[in-house]
Amino acid sequence: MADFGGETLEAFRTEVRDWLEANYPAELRKADARTDPEAIWGGRAFLGSEDPQIVWMRRVAERGWTAPTWPAAYGGGGLSPEEARVVEQELARGRYRTPLSSFGLWMLGPVLLEYANEAQKLEHLPRIIRGEARWCQGYSEPGAGSDLASLQTRCEDKGDHWLINGQKIWTSYANKADWCFCLVRTDTSRKHEGISFVLIDMKSPGVETRPIQLISGESPFCETFFTDVKIPKENLVGQVNGGWQIAKRLLQYERQNISGGFGPGESAGGTASDLGVMARNYVGTDETGALSDPDLRTRITRNKMDFDCFYKTIRRIEAEAKASNGPSAATSIIKYAVASFAQERSELVVEMMGSQGLGWTGEDYAPQEIGAVRGWLRAKANSIEGGSSEVNLNVISKRVLGLPDPA
Known part of the structure; x- marks a missing residue:
């Protein structure tokens, strides 16, 4: 891989900036797009x-920049990590939509x-x-959440096809998805070693989805049923009964990307506004211009510092992952941390709004206030999705710190 730096990288940056512009x-440049x-x-x-x-998506995809570091043979950008970072920076600089x-x-x-295999990749x-x-x-099941390896969705070898029967739950946007990557049981005599990883077309006969309404009023998750699905x-990806290794690897990517989803300008409380600006608007300032509530001021500062350290840690772990050909168990650390920080931030948002942070609907509340309370409720799931905080703490203790199992 070439060492892109100095003039070479800056020339590429100019190319990217000009292409994006x-x-x-034009329609997306309008404020009311x-x-x-x-x-x-x-x-x-x-x-x-x-x-x-x-x-916009098609144009970027033609350059391979929706997956900039993936091999060009599969439609990716084939870029170095340094070049991919430039694309990311220029998208952010120009405030272009994802x-x-x-x-x-x-x-x-x-x-x-x-x-x-190669055919599956192509x-x-x-x-x-x-x-x-x-x-x-398609991972979690009603009887297999934190103990995911207890899953019971059956996948039977019928000679010329696989036959799947079972149920999944908390399947994000299953009702809108075209395909599902799914963990299934191909051997009932073994737990972890009896699981396989398969790809399912959601249009297949026997697939049914039912949205689950959350307390936030949204329904991003579904129950998913498979009845004699061929x-x-x-x-089948990988080997029969070899799905658990793939499942663990995918969870590392999921935790890494859940953590990376809380960008510097994003608040888990349902608004992208800066906490300090919001607090001054709702709580007010003293004669020095500082936030009038010193305790709230301290907690906002601490949360912003935590997130700043978190972003820097994300960059370091991403660099280490690229150098070692993939994420490590350290993704459990960042997933645990971001769940805690995001929940704290959402609570701060609701608190600073006072009674205006308790609105659910109606003309007495601004859209960002309604969004804040719904975002606060939604943030409760941060410590569950992508591996619960308790599971991640176990991963950290065993695979990062090397601690033994309790006696």
């Missing part, structure tokens, strides 16, 4: 669509690059990069 859709909120996820529903978000959000990009794609990776397939994750034999 020339190719960003209207796009389908689901368009950023792509998928079959948007094939042929001329929604401005989809047009071209594509995708579980395929964040979780499945890296796993396919590592474990899939079939699925280009469609992920182009945003032509929207994916969901899938091709080639939809």
